Amino acid sequence: MTRLRRLVALGAIGALVAVGLTTQAHAADPNILANPGFESGLAGWTCTAGSGSTVSAPVHGGSAALRALPTDADTAQCSQTVAVTPGSAYTLSGYVQGNYVFIGATGTGGTDPSTWTSATAYQPLSTTFTTGPSTTSVTVWVHGWYSQGAYHADDLALVGPSGGGTTDTPPSAPGTPTASNVTSTSLTLNWTAATDDHGIQNYDVHRGATRIATVTGTTFNDTGLTAGTTYTYTVTARDTANQTGPSSGVLTVATSGTGGGGGGSGTVKLGYFADWGVYGRQYFPKNIETSGSASKINTINYAFGNVTNGQCAVGDAYADYQMTYTAANSVDGTADTWDQPVAGAINQLRQLKRLHPGLKVIWSFGGWTWSGGFPQAAANPTAFATSCYNLVEDPRWADVFDGIDIDWEYPNACGLSCDTSGAAAFKNLMSALRARFGTGLVTAAITGDGSAGGKIDAADYAGAAQYVDWYNVMTYDYFGAWNAQGPTAPHSPLTSYSGIPQAGFNSDAAIQKLKAKGVPANKMNLGIGFYGRGWTGVTQAAPGGTATGAAAGTYEQGIEDYKVLKTKCPATGTVAGTAYGHCGSDWWSYDTPSTIAGKMAYAKTQGLKGAFFWEFSGDTGNGELVTALSNGLG
Template sequence: MTKAHSGRRRVCSPRTIPRLSDLTRGAPLSTETPPRRAGFRQRLSTGTTIRSKAVAGVTALLLPLAAMVGLAGPAEAATSATATYVKKSDWGTGFEGQWTVKNTGTTALSSWTIEWDFPAGTAVGSAWDATVTGSGTHWTAKNLSWNGSVAPGASISFGFNGTGSGSPSGCKLNGASCDGGSVPGDNAPSAPGTPTASLITDTSAKLTWAAATDDKGIKNYDVLRGGTKVATVTGTTYTDSALTAGTDYSYTVRARDTADQTGPVSGSVAVRTTGGGTTPPPGDKINLGYFTNWGTYGRNYHVKNLVTSGSASKITHINYAFGNVQGGKCTIGDAYADYDKAYTADQSVDGVADTWDQPLRGNFNQLRKLKAKYPNIKVLWSFGGWTWSGGFGAAAQNPAAFAQSCYDLVEDPRWADVFDGIDIDWEYPNACGLTCDTSGPAALKNLSTALRTKFGANNLVTAAITADGSDGGKIDAADYAGAAQSMDWYNVMTYDFFGAWAAKGPTAPHSPLTSYTGIPQAGFTAADAIAKLKAKGVPAKKLLLGIGFYGRGWTGVTQSAPGGTATGAAQGTYEAGIEDYKVLKSSCPATGTIAGTAYAHCGTNWWSYDTPATVVSKMTWAKNQGLGGAFFWEFSGDTTNGELVSAINSGLR
């Protein structure tokens, strides 16, 4: 008997994991087998590969590396030391310089900072064995984590390539003369208070914050907009001008002490300028797409692609997938992709490269930049999915604690302005997915109620849910109507009904809109799922129709029409039996349609997938049903010019 199956497709491309040696020398990243895609079938599967520990590997790898490239801690015990400079070579237009720190005292030097001035026209380029920064003609070098300690009588050197030909002057070592003598301790300043915004207009906003503290005194403050420094001021107020009307911004502040040490950044404040309006959505309908954190690896799909494809101007919402659910709590899914990956200028939404010291990088920062360009777009953080749904059982035992953990993570000051709410992808409440859940029919309602209570009326709370409309199926296993009272909408996963996990077939469309003669399982259609949810009391406007941007296929098929036998799964780029629409439209063009979905027979392969034409017809059906709109899994399966996103957009109007 064919297994029940309509969970969201989660295709993981070959995952790129940085090797330590690659990261330290700037070499291309290596590639290894990806983790299992999250969120996938409604059927019970015992052979599905569990998501690998690649994320943990990246995290463990990056933490020590981050320590290697970060700023050293402040100097501690007083000692005596000197700093001397030598120009090792000079080629006319540039030179190689070297500083040497020598401990001339009897107490170990725990860290060092050298400051000097170059004449105009002379500047530092690349540096090694130190972190070197400049402000005008003033330069500062700080030790790395591994060379900050200098024992009595020992010395440490670092070098750099420079332009121009000038010599340094005004040298200071940890705030004292470089010629020797006592080297004082100096702690970094504290974080300033979280800024508050006032006098907000179409083009400007005034920021005010509480002063930071420092043992030697505060010199000035850096004001950061979206993680990028926009000003350095001596007071505790700043008015940012030349902003865009009707646009969202995020600000933080960090202090600098008299030795030019920077402290931690403050909490962030979100600012939306007045005027401007927003890009109107397609009528009053939702057009939501999933963006996967792992897509930034082997698939090489980034937030910027939403702009270059034209999709960003046609969507209303993004679900960022996935956060994990562990021990009954919301946790980070992939720290490197989420907020640590440094984007180059050509990959970045606004064409500006990330810097090593900005407080937020990765996809989160790119989403922040996207929202600045398209302020109508709302972003939700989706937790769970096919592979990570096992944690919801523990969450259901203490819904309030789960909701608190999710709120604390989504509203973390580093990225609170990025997200407009939370989506949970539980596959499946009180039913079987990758694992079987026995939390009871009321578990989803209890969890939804706790999330709404914690996130409040100003945040979105949504869920991706089963589309198993069979008698006694997964929709019947939980109180979806009760849970809907706390939800803004449901993403009904009306795809993945049939696929090559049934290796010998029969071939069938994986996303049938309606039933047809010979369908392998009654109730496995979008129409059946929507009808059952409505009958249970879920409002139509809270239901979104799901579209898969991929196809499912078999090989060894001789029959062109659905219902043929097969020998196994057709070959796919990332996973057997699955292929992106952008590939299938050319490699195996559609030869027919059934139940509102296209299918194709090419050679011995048989595929089913949605095309722009079938998507438009499904959108017409969704409007006639009074649904709230549509959603899709996921952006990277579309063409570079966003054919399927455009079809959803035009179909919903």
């Protein structure tokens, strides 16, 4: 067959396998393949032309996988013949990686199934068939395609009733594992043995959904873990007939330590990443790495998920997980493929976490624009919490996110829209989230309004504090060109000052008021804006001058990134712990490395948990504001 004809045939096969069978194997049936994960080399398998071997990487689960190399004359098929029961439904599945990788079965006595995919990382494949009325064996196979490079396969399974005319009961579930010798990076698992009518061969140990080991005893030492991180474990038994039984109960255990400060008792150094920044701003997760900022913070809030119909929802599917990154703008320098299930910023954050194992990523929901959905969510907090958990812990990206952040602007008060849910609504919402997320991170961005009768007074932030790991107190945006004629005033004053337009509109007023209401200092982070707010038509250099409107900004009138302002309108003075600049007829206020250092000293003096900022793209290319924040907190 010429290569051209082979490619034509490949297209025909793709069309045929799109028509699948619908009969399913019974969920309780065992995997009847021998050596399905290639942990025993190629035992039980036959590969054409000596094309197959086992490797230790890449693997999907356990410690081994199949690698086979097609040639111009051979597809590198590896197969196994197995006894089956006539007239029965079977599901064939496995995980494969490579260009044009197929799995299928022959000799089924009916329509022989096959399916294929192309993938740069392990992807699942599955197909079904029903054996003919006299079929007692079938041959299952996996192969690549002519001259398409090596492929890998792992954790193959043929699920259905075993053949041979004998009855062999699968093993029982092992006991729920327990943990001992727990450190910041390792722990020891122990479980009681499963039982089987013919004997136990070994046990598969799973961390989350991934098989991490196959052992013959009832103990396993897991290493290389991340400090201050919660893990789940289950164990399944395999008998001497290669049948796997039901899973054990789930063990949930947290390693000791603080994971670099993202939770526990450590200092929080947190930055927001805005998903829409990948468009006009062309700011990608890679920039967090190349600026040097990734090694200086320990938590990223990913903004924003939507709140709609009483549920958490994806905010921008394209930016979040559909946009394919080029090698040039990806964190690890590898281009995405068109068919990978999760691309976008979420996958890039996954790559960033691989470079910085202690880094926490929290999915933030709401924000100024989408806070209008919270009143409906607050009407049924339990249902809302369940929807959020199901989204954040979706298997496609559960490894990326360490928890949830709620940015409700504002409970029982007005932001873009007004809420009348009552003072207890926020507390009830956070209680439901904590109950659903368990030991995962649960945080919230809250108002910095320290005025008498202001937004802090409108909701029970003290009562809700018991349910959160921390609050991000939004101590910025106090003043701006929404008051077009001024008076000019710094948008993020640390303290009050003579002539401040509104009493209580400063960071210290908010922190002291929250403390007085019972919010622990070590559950509050001080907020920093990586941008400035400004007016035009201003003649007075000092704060308090009149204006004619908002100063011009790159993306929005009256607001500009620090990286632009530092040269466009350098600081000409400071007031109340922040900076301002008067340049021509424009007047801008913003924080600089120097004022951030002062604010971090304040945070430490007040016993705060740490600090956070909005948002990464406002900083310089070498991350000078992040550096100031990180150095200031120590």
